[in-house]
Amino acid sequence: METINIFFAISGFFNAAVTLVFGTYIFLKNKKLRVFQLFYYSNISFIFWSFFYGMWQLSSNPEEALFWCRMFSIGSTTIPVLFLHITSLLIDKEKEAKKILIFGYTETIFFLLFNFSPLFVKDVQPMFGFKFWPIPGLMYTIFLFIDFFFLFGYGAYLLFKNYKESTGVRKEKIKYATLTYLIPVIGGCTNFPYWYKIPIPPYGTFVAFLFPIIMGYLISRYIYFDLKYMLGRLAVYTFSILTITFIATISYVTSIFFNITDNIILHLFILISSIIIYNPILKFFDNLWPRIFYKHVLSYQKNIISLETKLISILDLKELSEVISDKLLNTIGINKIAFILKDAQTQIYKITKIEGFSELDINNLLNQSLEKFLKSAKRSLLGDEIIYMKTENNIDDYLTEKLKEEIERNKIGLILPFFKEEELSGFIIFGEKISKNSYTKQDIDLFDVLSNQISIAIENAKLYNQVQDLSLNLQQKVDEQTKELREAYQTEKKAREELEKLNQTKNQFLLAIQHHLRTPLTSMRWNSEILLKQKQTKKAKEITSNFKKSTENLIKMVNEFLDITQFQMGKEVINPKPGVNIVPIFREMLIDLEPEIKSKKINVHLDIENNNKNYVNYEIIADREKLKLALFNILDNAIKYTVKGHISIKLKSFEKFITIVIEDTGIGMSKETIDNLFLKIFERSQEAQKTFVTGRGIGLFISGQIIKAHKGKIIAKSQGEGKGATFHIELPTKK
Numbered sequence: 001m002e003t004i005n006i007f008f009a010i011s012g013f014f015n016a017a018v019t020l021v022f023g024t025y026i027f028l029k030n031k032k033l034r035v036f037q038l039f040y041y042s043n044i045s046f047i048f049w050s051f052f053y054g055m056w057q058l059s060s061n062p063e064e065a066l067f068w069c070r071m072f073s074i075g076s077t078t079i080p081v082l083f084l085h086i087t088s089l090l091i092d093k094e095k096e097a098k099k100i101l102i103f104g105y106t107e108t109i110f111f112l113l114f115n116f117s118p119l120f121v122k123d124v125q126p127m128f129g130f131k132f133w134p135i136p137g138l139m140y141t142i143f144l145f146i147d148f149f150f151l152f153g154y155g156a157y158l159l160f161k162n163y164k165e166s167t168g169v170r171k172e173k174i175k176y177a178t179l180t181y182l183i184p185v186i187g188g189c190t191n192f193p194y195w196y197k198i199p200i201p202p203y204g205t206f207v208a209f210l211f212p213i214i215m216g217y218l219i220s221r222y223i224y225f226d227l228k229y230m231l232g233r234l235a236v237y238t239f240s241i242l243t244i245t246f247i248a249t250i251s252y253v254t255s256i257f258f259n260i261t262d263n264i265i266l267h268l269f270i271l272i273s274s275i276i277i278y279n280p281i282l283k284f285f286d287n288l289w290p291r292i293f294y295k296h297v298l299s300y301q302k303n304i305i306s307l308e309t310k311l312i313s314i315l316d317l318k319e320l321s322e323v324i325s326d327k328l329l330n331t332i333g334i335n336k337i338a339f340i341l342k343d344a345q346t347q348i349y350k351i352t353k354i355e356g357f358s359e360l361d362i363n364n365l366l367n368q369s370l371e372k373f374l375k376s377a378k379r380s381l382l383g384d385e386i387i388y389m390k391t392e393n394n395i396d397d398y399l400t401e402k403l404k405e406e407i408e409r410n411k412i413g414l415i416l417p418f419f420k421e422e423e424l425s426g427f428i429i430f431g432e433k434i435s436k437n438s439y440t441k442q443d444i445d446l447f448d449v450l451s452n453q454i455s456i457a458i459e460n461a462k463l464y465n466q467v468q469d470l471s472l473n474l475q476q477k478v479d480e481q482t483k484e485l486r487e488a489y490q491t492e493k494k495a496r497e498e499l500e501k502l503n504q505t506k507n508q509f510l511l512a513i514q515h516h517l518r519t520p521l522t523s524m525r526w527n528s529e530i531l532l533k534q535k536q537t538k539k540a541k542e543i544t545s546n547f548k549k550s551t552e553n554l555i556k557m558v559n560e561f562l563d564i565t566q567f568q569m570g571k572e573v574i575n576p577k578p579g580v581n582i583v584p585i586f587r588e589m590l591i592d593l594e595p596e597i598k599s600k601k602i603n604v605h606l607d608i609e610n611n612n613k614n615y616v617n618y619e620i621i622a623d624r625e626k627l628k629l630a631l632f633n634i635l636d637n638a639i640k641y642t643v644k645g646h647i648s649i650k651l652k653s654f655e656k657f658i659t660i661v662i663e664d665t666g667i668g669m670s671k672e673t674i675d676n677l678f679l680k681i682f683e684r685s686q687e688a689q690k691t692f693v694t695g696r697g698i699g700l701f702i703s704g705q706i707i708k709a710h711k712g713k714i715i716a717k718s719q720g721e722g723k724g725a726t727f728h729i730e731l732p733t734k735k
Contacts, residue, residue, distance in 0.1 A: 004129050005057040011205050012054030016047045018209040023047075026216035035089050042082040043212055049075030050208065056132070065124045065132035070116050073140075077115065080147035081108050084155045086215070090177055091162045092404075097154070104151050111143045127194055128201070136195045144192060240282040244274050311457035315464040317341065320457055321352040328428070329355065332443075334413070336431025338362045342424065344462060349426070356431055361410050365429070370403055374417040375424055380447045381415045382439060414439050416447050418455040425458060449543060456550065574623035574709045582658060582731075583608060583615040585628050586649060589635055596639055603646040604639070610653045617653040620733050622710055627731075630706035633699035634662055634727050642666035645724075653733075660729040669718040669725055677716050678704030707731070 023043030027036055052072035059065035081104035088097040114120045119139040127133035136144075156178075163174045190204030251270045310327075314320045321339040329337055336356025340349050349366045351359060374381060406412075413432040417424055433439070528551060531544045586606055590597075597604055610617060638647050645665030652659045669677070677700055707714045712731040718724065 005131055008130075008202070008205060009054040009057035011208075012050045012052075012057065015050035015205070015209045016054065019043050019046045019050060019212040022216055023212045026212075035086065038082060038086045038089065039216065042079065042086060042215075045075045045078040045082060046208075046212060047075070048072065049079065053205070057130075059132055062124050062132060066121065066134075069121050069124060069132075069134040073115055073121060074112065077111050077143065077147070078108055080151045081105055084151050087155050087177060088158060091158065091166075091174055093158050093162060097158065100151070100154055104147075107143075107146055111139060114139045127197070128199060130194070133194050140195075148189070148192070236282065236285045239285050240278065243281050243285075244278055247277070248274050311453055314457065315461050317458070317461045317465065318352055320461050324428070324454060325353045325355065328430070332430065333434050334431045335434055336411070338429040339426070340366065340429070341426035341458065357410060357429070361406070362429065365403070365406050365410075365412075370415075371424060373403075374415065374427060378417070378419065380439075380444045380451070381417070382413070414443075414447070416451055418451045418458065420455060420459055425455065428454075449539075453543075456547070460550075574626045574706065576621050576623050576710070578621045579619055580622040580624045580627065581615055582618045582620065582651060582660070583611075585624070585631060586635075586651070589628070589632050592632075593636065593639055600639065600642070600644075602639070602642055602644065605646065605648050607648065607650045609651065618651060618658055620658065620710075620731055622731070623706075626706050627710065630703040631660070631729075633703040634729075637699060638662055638664040638666060638725070638727075641725075655733075657730050657732045660731070661726065662729075663724065663726040665724040668721045668723040669716065670721055674716050674718060678714065 020043075023040065023046075027040040027043070031037070049072045052068050052075070056065055056068035056072060059068055081101065084097070084104060085094070085101055088094045088101065094101075111120070114137075117137070117139075119137040120143070121140060122135045122137040124132040124134050159174055159178050163171060163178070166174060190200060191202040193200035194202060248270050251273075310323060311320070314323060321341070325337050325339050329335070334356075337353070338351060338355075338357050339353035340362070341352050342349050351362055354362060411432045412429055414430040415427055416430065417427040419425060430439075528544055528547050536544065590604065590606065593604075608615065608618075635647075635649070642664045643666065647662070647664045650659075650661040650663075652661075679701065704714055707729060710731055712729065714730075715728045717726045717728070
C-alpha cells in the first residue's frame with residue numbers, strides 16, 4: 001500500500017473521530033433548538049464522508065475502492081444543503097432562503113438516488129500516486145455545479161449581504177461564520193481537481209476537522225458570542241502547554257549536557273513533573289487572562305459589589321430602580337436603559353425608570369411573547385437570540401417577527417430578567433454599548449449574579465411597601481372610626497373603647513404578619529449557612545455571605561417590630577429567671593462588638609465595683625436574652641455614634657439593686673431629643689442620621705420597654721450635641 005494512501009486514510013479517520021466527539025458534545029448541550037439539530041445532521045454527513053474516505057484509501061482492489069467511493073459520496077452529497085441551512089438560520093435568513101433550501105433538499109434526494117450508479121461515480125483508476133481514484137459520471141458533474149457552485153455561492157452571497165447590513169454581535173458572528181464557510185469549500189475543492197485529472201493535490205482534507213470545531217463553537221456561543229473570549233481561552237491553554245514543553249526541553253538539554261539521556265528514571269521524572277506542574281501553570285495563566293483580555297470585567301465586579309451593598313438599605317421601589325439604572329448606565333457604558341416591574345395587584349408590567357428609550361417603544365415590547373421568552377430562558381437574553389428560541393417555545397411566527405423588529409429598531413442589546421421563585425417579577429432592557437462592542441459571556445455571568453441580588457432587593461422593598469400601605473390603611477380606618485364614634489356617642493368612654501378595639505385588631509394583624517415573615521427568613525438564613533459550608537468559588541462565597549448578612553438584618557428588623565407590637569398590646573414579652581449575671585453579658589457583648597470597636601479605633605473600658613467571688617452580687621432575676629438585647633442596643637449606639645474618644649461602662653452593686661452607667665464621647669443629644677428618646681414616636685436627629693445612615697431609631701425604644709418590664713429604670717443625659725452622652729440604668733436584684 002502506498003504511503004500517500006495511508007497518510008490520507010489517517011486524515012479521514014481523524015476527521016471522523018473529531019467530528020463524532022466534538023459534534024455529539026455540542027449537540028447534547030441543547031438538543032431542542034433547530035440549529036443544534038441541523039448541526040448534528042451535518043455532522044452525520046461529515047462523518048460519512050470522512051470515515052468512508054479513509055476506508056477508500058485502504059482499499060486493496062478496484063471493486064472495494066469503488067464501493068467506498070460511492071459510500072463517502074453520500075456524505076459529500078448532503079453536506080452542502082445542510083451547511084447552507086445552518087448558515088441561513090444563524091444569520092436569521094431562513095425565511096429568505098426558503099425556496100433555495102427546498103430546491104437544495106429536493107436535488108440532494110434526487111442525486112442520492114443515482115449515488116450507486118455509474119452515472120454518479122463511473123469507476124476508479126490509479127492517478128497522481130494514488131492507487132485508486134474515482135472517475136466522475138455525468139450526474140456527478142451536474143451535482144458538483146449545483147451544490148458546490150450554486151448552493152455554496154448563494155450562502156456566500158447571504159453572508160456578504162448581511163455583513164454589510166449588520167452591527168454588533170451579529171456582525172461578529174457573520175465574520176466567524178464566513179471563516180467556517182471556507183473550510184468545507186477548501187476541503188471539497190482541493191479534492192475535485194483529481195476527479196477531472198487536474199494536478200492539484202487534495203491537501204484541504206487535512207484541515208477538514210476544523211469544520212465541526214469552529215461551527216460547533218459558533219453555534220454553542222450564539223447566546224453570547226465573543227471571539228475575544230475564544231482567543232483568550234486558546235491563549236491560556238497554548239501558553240500553558242508551551243511553558244511545560246519549554247521546561248521539559250530545558251530538562252532534556254541539561255541531561256544531554258551531563259550525558260545521562262539513557263537514564264529511564266530521568267525521563268519518568270521529567271514526565272511526572274510535567275504532569276504535576278501543569279495545573280498550577282494553567283491556573284496562573286487562567287488568573288492572568290482576565291487582566292489582559294477583560295480588564296473591564298474586574299471593574300464591573302467592583303461596581304456590582306458596591307451596588308449590592310447599596311441595595312440592602314433601599315426600601316423604596318422607585319429609588320431602587322433609579323439607583324440600579326444609574327449605576328448600570330455608568331458601569332456598562334450604555335446610554336439607553338429601561339427598568340420594568342410587574343404590579344403585584346394588577347399583574348401588569350409598568351416602567352419605573354427609563355432613559356434613552358421612548359415609553360411608546362418600550363410599551364410595544366411588553367407583550368406576551370417577550371414574557372414567554374424570558375420565562376423560558378430564566379437568564380439574561382440577547383436580542384439576537386429570539387429567532388433561535390421561537391420553535392422551542394411554540395410562539396407564533398408573526399409575534400416573533402414583530403418582537404424581533406422592535407428589538408432591532410430600538411437597538412436593544414440585552415434583557416435582564418429577575419424572578420421570584422418561578423414567577424417573572426420584572427426585567428431591565430439595555431441598549432447597545434456605546435463602544436459598539438457585543439455583550440460577552442463575562443457580561444452575562446455578572447448580570448445573572450446581579451439579577452438574583454435585584455430580585456431579593458425588590459421583594460424586600462415590596463414587602464416593606466405592603467406593610468407601610470397596610471399600616472396607613474389601618475390608620476385611616478382608625479381615624480374614620482374615631483370621627484364616627486365622636487359623632488355617634490356623647491361620652492368619651494365609649495369612643496375610647498371602640499378606638500382601642502380597632503387599634504388592637506391592627507396590632508394583632510401586624511403581629512401575625514411579622515410571625516409569618518420570620519419562618520421564610522429563618523429558612524433563608526439556615527440555607528445560606530449550609531451553602532457557606534459547601535465548597536464554593538471565592539466569588540460565590542462572597543455573594544452567599546452578603547445574602548446571609550442581609551437575611552440576618554431582616555430577621556433582626558422583624559424581631560424588633562414584633563417586640564414593639566407586643567409592647568403596644570400590653571403582652572408579657574419577657575420570661576424572667578433567677579441567677580442571671582450582668583457581668584458575663586457585658587463581656588459577651590464586647591466580644592461581639594470587638595470588630596467595630598477595632599475598626600473605629602476607640603477605647604472601651606469595663607469597670608466592675610464591689611465585686612466578690614464569681615460576681616454573685618451582680619445576679620438578678622431577668623430574661624437573659626431580652627435584657628442582653630436591651631443593653632446591646634445601648635452599647636451598640638454608643639459605639640456607632642462615637643467617632644473618636646472612649647466609652648466607659650461602670651457596674652456597681654447595692655443591696656436591693658445594681659446600677660449600670662454607659663458613658664461615651666460621641667455626638668451627644670439635645671434636650672428635645674432626650675425627651676423623646678424612649679418613646680415610640682422617637683425620630684433620629686440629623687447628626688445621628690449623618691453618622692450612621694441605616695439606623696431605624698427604634699432600638700432605644702425597645703431597650704426602654706425591656707428595662708421597664710424588668711421593673712428597672714433608664715435615664716439619658718447629655719450636655720448637648722457634640723458633648724457625648726451618659727445612660728444610667730437601674731435594675732432590682734429582688735434577692
